[in-house]
Amino acid sequence: xxxxxxxxxxxxxxxxxxxxxxxxxxxxxxxxxxxxxxxxxxxxxxxxxxxxxxxxxxxxxxxxxxxxxxxxxxxxxxxxxxxxxxxxxxxxxx
Numbered sequence: 001x002x003x004x005x006x007x008x009x010x011x012x013x014x015x016x017x018x019x020x021x022x023x024x025x026x027x028x029x030x031x032x033x034x035x036x037x038x039x040x041x042x043x044x045x046x047x048x049x050x051x052x053x054x055x056x057x058x059x060x061x062x063x064x065x066x067x068x069x070x071x072x073x074x075x076x077x078x079x080x081x082x083x084x085x086x087x088x089x090x091x092x093x094x
Contacts, residue, residue: 012054019051020064031065038073041089 029035037052039045055064 016051016054020055020062023055023064029064029066033066035066035068037068037070039070040073040075 023029037049039049049070052068056066056068057063
């Protein structure tokens with residue numbers, strides 16, 4: 001049955017399935033590997049963690065079998081002109 005791209009649940013399921021397909025086909029992550037994920041606290045990082053979480057969850061259909069470790073990358077130490085709002089968002093996401 002085709003998924004409805006407007007339905008939130010269908011979109012999340014579709015995106016997760018596409019993510020798992022791309023990881024399987026385009027990376028060299030094998031069963032029982034440990035993968036280090038860089039997390040900045042931004043929207044992209046949060047989305048990536050959510051997709052990984054859904055993919056390795058015990059409840060996932062066609063579960064992926066690797067371990068994900070997360071390291072927080074504080075962008076403020078390398079970017080000198082980051083606005084204060086972004087700095088506060090990063091602090092709140094910890």
